[in-house]
Amino acid sequence: MIQTPYLLFLGDAPDMLAAKVAIGIRDWRPDHAVGQFRLPGCGADLGLADMDLAQARAAGAKTLVIGVANRGGVISKEWKKVLVTALEEGFDLAAGLHNLLRDEPDLVAVAQATGRTLHDVRVPEVKYPIADGKPRTGKRCLAVGTDCSVGKMYTAMAMEREMRTRGMKATFRATGQTGILITGDGVPLDAVIADFMAGSIEWLTPDNDPDHWDLIEGQGSLFHVSYSGVTLALIHGGQPDALILCHEPTRTHMRGLPDYQPPSLQTLMDTALPLARIANSACQVVGVSVNTQHMPEDDARAYLEKVEADMNLPATDPYRFGAAKLAEALAAI
Amino acid sequence: MIQTPYLLFLGDAPDMLAAKVAIGIRDWRPDHAVGQFRLPGCGADLGLADMDLAQARAAGAKTLVIGVANRGGVISKEWKKVLVTALEEGFDLAAGLHNLLRDEPDLVAVAQATGRTLHDVRVPEVKYPIADGKPRTGKRCLAVGTDCSVGKMYTAMAMEREMRTRGMKATFRATGQTGILITGDGVPLDAVIADFMAGSIEWLTPDNDPDHWDLIEGQGSLFHVSYSGVTLALIHGGQPDALILCHEPTRTHMRGLPDYQPPSLQTLMDTALPLARIANSACQVVGVSVNTQHMPEDDARAYLEKVEADMNLPATDPYRFGAAKLAEALAAI
Numbered sequence: 191m192i193q194t195p196y197l198l199f200l201g202d203a204p205d206m207l208a209a210k211v212a213i214g215i216r217d218w219r220p221d222h223a224v225g226q227f228r229l230p231g232c233g234a235d236l237g238l239a240d241m242d243l244a245q246a247r248a249a250g251a252k253t254l255v256i257g258v259a260n261r262g263g264v265i266s267k268e269w270k271k272v273l274v275t276a277l278e279e280g281f282d283l284a285a286g287l288h289n290l291l292r293d294e295p296d297l298v299a300v301a302q303a304t305g306r307t308l309h310d311v312r313v314p315e316v317k318y319p320i321a322d323g324k325p326r327t328g329k330r331c332l333a334v335g336t337d338c339s340v341g342k343m344y345t346a347m348a349m350e351r352e353m354r355t356r357g358m359k360a361t362f363r364a365t366g367q368t369g370i371l372i373t374g375d376g377v378p379l380d381a382v383i384a385d386f387m388a389g390s391i392e393w394l395t396p397d398n399d400p401d402h403w404d405l406i407e408g409q410g411s412l413f414h415v416s417y418s419g420v421t422l423a424l425i426h427g428g429q430p431d432a433l434i435l436c437h438e439p440t441r442t443h444m445r446g447l448p449d450y451q452p453p454s455l456q457t458l459m460d461t462a463l464p465l466a467r468i469a470n471s472a473c474q475v476v477g478v479s480v481n482t483q484h485m486p487e488d489d490a491r492a493y494l495e496k497v498e499a500d501m502n503l504p505a506t507d508p509y510r511f512g513a514a515k516l517a518e519a520l521a522a523i
Numbered sequence: 524m525i526q527t528p529y530l531l532f533l534g535d536a537p538d539m540l541a542a543k544v545a546i547g548i549r550d551w552r553p554d555h556a557v558g559q560f561r562l563p564g565c566g567a568d569l570g571l572a573d574m575d576l577a578q579a580r581a582a583g584a585k586t587l588v589i590g591v592a593n594r595g596g597v598i599s600k601e602w603k604k605v606l607v608t609a610l611e612e613g614f615d616l617a618a619g620l621h622n623l624l625r626d627e628p629d630l631v632a633v634a635q636a637t638g639r640t641l642h643d644v645r646v647p648e649v650k651y652p653i654a655d656g657k658p659r660t661g662k663r664c665l666a667v668g669t670d671c672s673v674g675k676m677y678t679a680m681a682m683e684r685e686m687r688t689r690g691m692k693a694t695f696r697a698t699g700q701t702g703i704l705i706t707g708d709g710v711p712l713d714a715v716i717a718d719f720m721a722g723s724i725e726w727l728t729p730d731n732d733p734d735h736w737d738l739i740e741g742q743g744s745l746f747h748v749s750y751s752g753v754t755l756a757l758i759h760g761g762q763p764d765a766l767i768l769c770h771e772p773t774r775t776h777m778r779g780l781p782d783y784q785p786p787s788l789q790t791l792m793d794t795a796l797p798l799a800r801i802a803n804s805a806c807q808v809v810g811v812s813v814n815t816q817h818m819p820e821d822d823a824r825a826y827l828e829k830v831e832a833d834m835n836l837p838a839t840d841p842y843r844f845g846a847a848k849l850a851e852a853l854a855a856i
Contacts, residue, residue: 322749323780323782324782380716380717381716382717383713383717384712384715384716384756385714387717387752387753388749388751412755415656415721415759415760415802416656418798418801419720419753419756419759420718424752446655450801468745468748468783469748
């Protein structure tokens, strides 16, 4: 568990695209973001207060989160200087970089000397159990996609916010590095050892109040041959009561697989639901989340209407039109 | 790749059950087994020549394989003495124990000093790629089960032998520790990091002659919630042209999951085939392998006849009645 709140390190990010993780924290956990730390030449700006390390400590920040993708996969000298000083000034560090914090001997030495913690959220820090498949109290919802990167994390985040606004009990459960950095906790599922994947998701979504919903972040796709095993472990470990189908209609092939076509929403439903019912016979598909970012608004609305008619399910783009329909669908279960 | 042939270390195994790995090597790769090494009190006997280390070296043995499950999960003092001497006398060591050879400082030190290799087949020794889903030349067959431990490895091994006897090109591809120790090579799939599971199977089953069959060892089951993700990665990484359905009819619940029932063979086929066709649209289910060890012979034959009639597929118990029907099914593709 990463200590909050955070100071968001933007470094020398060339643009906002490179600051995806920091933007996620600002948007979804604004209470976690005390301020931003930028190096000279930084092209990203989250609109948060610029703070140095001392100011951020005074404002209560406990962890410096590297909220940017670094260049060339390495931690630069300029970054390193800030990271070492942050440890000395009492910050923990958290990052999802390929270049692990723990692989930098100077960071390890300073962290040990100062008693601070280095969080590499790409690497599991827990010894997960093997899944036992036992039913758990409380309810769980999982977003499954026709492809990778179609908006599954965003959908679960937007549903959590909408449900909490309505007074429902809801918790986003992160299964990827961005989600873990945003919420401070979760399972880096793509880095878990095969035998423990489903068990890690059981661990992440334990017994809860009967009217509490875990909104489990989806990963991969049953139709994406590189990562489908991860997706099925999520379905069987999560034991979802409800599935949300996620889709990006303009995609011409599966992400990174030029010769593979995304399935239809109907095919996704026909494939995912029987598999989900192996672990939870009561599982239902309750709604559709469409990522319409590449469609004009009229086309997007027309597409959603057609999906609702074809699938007989509520459909929305939670980013563009809100997650109300999906929250209502869960409230009705 | 483990150097063959082997001296099979049976240690102080209390009985034959504890010597499962050694039995597999003797049965499936007799050319790999130069002899057996037994400690006083050993209750297992493979019927091979008893040899000491010097005799086995003289007979050409290159690796001492720990062919037994050890007691309490630790390498005992009695074992250690033999293992150290074996390294000193020029043997590599290979084991699939929870207690890794590499975690024993004295073994590591002697192996370094003597230039020998310690093979812990539970632990991947290769940096596998992420699967790219590209079609590969040659043909592949995968055994999928209604449950774990229904005879998938045995089925693939028996098919390999039968096909080779018929002059067909066939290679068993190990995906578990026992299979790796038997053949000297393979992928310990249950220990692979989630993101690389499917890629490891692509790596294991590369381009080959058009008439060559890889017989891929199955793992888990799509219906076993603890391990289903591993199974789907195997289906999508393996891109099988042919599936063999494996079943154990007397099982009353899924292995280790008392509240889960095994599916019917029809349900297994209806689930596995569409998933396999995502990666290989030409995939077919070509036969059924039934583990009838808990059935009298008349019942077994009647059961197989019923399966053939119900499924319209050849069905056999390859252990009891041979793998000819399954080899013929592949020859017909």
